[in-house]
Amino acid sequence: MRTRHRLFTGLGAAALITAGLVITPIAAHADNLLTNPGFETGSLTGWTCAGGTGSVVSTPVRSGTKALAGAASASNNARCAQTVAVKPSTAYTLSAWVRGNYVHLGVTGGAVKWANSASGYTQLSITFTTTASQTSAEVYLHGWYGQGTYNADDIALDGPGGGGGNDTQAPTTPGNPRVTSVTANSVSLAWDASTDNVGVSGYEVVRTGQVTSATGTSATVTGLSPSTQYSFTVRAKDAAGNTSPSSVAVTATTGKDDGNPGPRFIQAAPYLYLGWGNPPAAADVMRATGVKWFTMAFILAQNGCNPTWDSQRPLKGGVDENNVKAIRAAGGDIVPSIGGWSGNKLGPNCATAELLAGAYQKVIDAYGLKAIDVDIENTDEFESAAVQDRILTALKIVKANNPGLRTILTFPTLNTGPNSWGNRLIEQAKALNANIDNFTIMPFNFGGAADMYAATVNSTEGLKNKLKSTFGWTDAEAYAHVGISGMNNSSDAGEVTSPQTWTRIRDWSNANHIGRLSFWAVNRDRPNWEFTAITAGFTG
Structure with missing residues (x-):
């Protein structure tokens, strides 16, 4: 994990005024909350990229040996996102090094910044404060339609982890993962629930680095190619950000693309x-x-x-x-x-x-x-x-x-x-x-x-x-x-x-x-x- 020193320039003393209440943001610690922030795992673990548009590349990189490549097209801006547990009424800093045309860095429902045309890696940075009831935040990057592939590296969300206080115990491994239905472009899965000392907050279905999030014990992975075999594992997360070991893998082969608008039982x-x-x-x-x-x-x-x-x-x-x-x-x-x-x-x-x-x-x-x-x-x-x-x-x-x-x-x-x-x-x-x-x-x-x-x-x-x-x-x-x-x-x-x-x-x-x-x-x-x-x- 990369750790980045955090500077406060007056924001820590600012007051957030909401509905007549004065709430002073809690000072954040210098911890990067993101999973796989530099893509050094060689996969997209922790990140969800729309329609299979994200991949991990070995060049160009800003540091280390890997970086994100997002293949924006005329119909897809190659959005890659990650959701993390945060604390209410707390200040955070989100930053990333990016290159490409109109690369956006943002927080869902909040601020966004972009680089118009970066031929080399350029740092973007956003500071934001969570609301009084907010316990999670989704951060994202994306390119722009028709502007080609962008790159990102060394992404950081600095601040205290949310949810579980001193909870360091991960949930148990999801059991009995199974494929429940298949179409030409999707696979639906189900699994047995995990347990946790505090509580399971959600699950992630992982296939070759791509992640699909789920709140219950089933999910449908979309954006797949017809007549292609895929392998899936499932892991559980709790509110403190602890992640279970991955389940055993299950495989499925998508159906033929026969023009049928939906699956039929035959x-x-x-x-x-x-x-x-x-x-x-x-x-x-x-x-x-x-x-x-x-x-x-x-x-x-x-x-x-x-x-x-x-x-x-x-x-x-x-x-x-x-x-x-x-x-x-x-x-x-x-x-x-x-x-x-x-x-x-x-x-x-x-x-x-x-x-x-x-x-x-x-x-x-x-x-x-x-x-x-x-x-x-x-x-x-x-x-x-x-x-x-x-x-x-x-x-x-x-x-x-x-x-x-x-x-x-x-x-x-x-x-x-x-x-x-x-x-x-x-x-x-x-x-x-x-x-x-x-x-x-x-x-x-x-x-x-x-x-x-x-x-x-x-x-x-x-x-x-x-x-x-x-x-x-x-x-x-x-x-x-x-x-x-x-x-x-x-x-x-x-x-x-x-x-x-x-x-x-x-x-x-x-x-x-x-x-x-x-x-x-x-x-x-x-x-x-x-x-x-x-x-x-x-x-x-």
């Missing part, structure tokens, strides 16, 4: 059931078909409101977890199917929505899930108004607690669309503001439909129209929230869906850009995984 995920039918090795199926997602069945209740596989196998340490790991090692992922037609289900066994949300959270935490599917069927769940509402409220709770989590409801249908219970489920999803990502119908067991393509399309159109009328969506918005979960070959009612018919259903689904395609089940798709390969061609 999933091709046939059922894989480990409790029946000589289940295949998922990695072998993935290699043979190209499928990436599986809907793993079934999460049921054991001893009340405790989630387990088939009411008997634990979430962790068994065959199910081993399969999840194998699927992910092969480049895929899973969505658990919670519920189903039969068995001891969580919906009726968890007495409140909060308890049910807690059960769902156990499943989410066990596997770090990106999505969950509640398969709501039969009289104990689907045909129970109380359980429908409990499930919807629980899904709303876990979605709020897990930024980026996608939620799916799977339920029966008529060949014309949802029945009265399905209509109620959709209407209550709107009324309770459950924010469900996908409504997946099961278009089979109609009682002997001769043309399964026509019956499937007809029932899906009925679902789309119900979503339109309930939520006020356009056709495109409604289709994007629609899912189809079929049954390969013969249904329980003897209705036959051939590979040719399933291909037509998939092609119709792609043409209308629905959100999800699944079928029951990979276990029944032998010997060549033909339906699975067809499903893998679903692109939304």
Whole structure:
């Protein structure tokens, strides 16, 4: 850390008059409060630069071996900033050595100075006094639009640190950092909260020197490039400026820039059931078909409101977890199917929505899930108004607690669309503001439909129209929230869906850009995984 001697020229004796009160500024000590003030770390640690415009260079420097370069353009002034804890009613001096055209140094909400045209390093300096209630200050540098790259070095904010008095204890390291969603230009993350002897004041998400500040346990890093891998760590800060160790790193690859204005939830995920039918090795199926997602069945209740596989196998340490790991090692992922037609289900066994949300959270935490599917069927769940509402409220709770989590409801249908219970489920999803990502119908067991393509399309159109009328969506918005979960070959009612018919259903689904395609089940798709390969061609 560079320390700079501080001179007072009458300001220390001046009185600040605010709202009739006379407040004498406290004399500041000669301490530089900024993190990485000379960029000698070789990174932008401590600084946040707009849109990735900042970088660390080895020439030209004012002292040491590194300096800041801010690439101002016609549309971005390359603003780089840092927020520090300060004391109220206290005088501070901010200074920096800069070079370039129209380089600005300032305090947000306060004074600013600039150098018009500095071919060599020139020092800018600002003295300011915090307000009676101010505990933080944001200092910044930026260039000017269209004026090219500027440089800055040896930046100092001299004065006493704020917040914690003699607090020197740093917060604990943020736990379980995870990626919750990705677009072509952003990555959203979440993590478990840190603790501190006084209190955590915020967090910083760091990627290759760029810092994004957050007040809670989630953040979205923007300004990223499409189809690019990034690495992120998270650290916590307290009011005294103590910083925790960095978390373990997590990586994410941004999506392709396909011109889509926002992220869509698209999933091709046939059922894989480990409790029946000589289940295949998922990695072998993935290699043979190209499928990436599986809907793993079934999460049921054991001893009340405790989630387990088939009411008997634990979430962790068994065959199910081993399969999840194998699927992910092969480049895929899973969505658990919670519920189903039969068995001891969580919906009726968890007495409140909060308890049910807690059960769902156990499943989410066990596997770090990106999505969950509640398969709501039969009289104990689907045909129970109380359980429908409990499930919807629980899904709303876990979605709020897990930024980026996608939620799916799977339920029966008529060949014309949802029945009265399905209509109620959709209407209550709107009324309770459950924010469900996908409504997946099961278009089979109609009682002997001769043309399964026509019956499937007809029932899906009925679902789309119900979503339109309930939520006020356009056709495109409604289709994007629609899912189809079929049954390969013969249904329980003897209705036959051939590979040719399933291909037509998939092609119709792609043409209308629905959100999800699944079928029951990979276990029944032998010997060549033909339906699975067809499903893998679903692109939304």
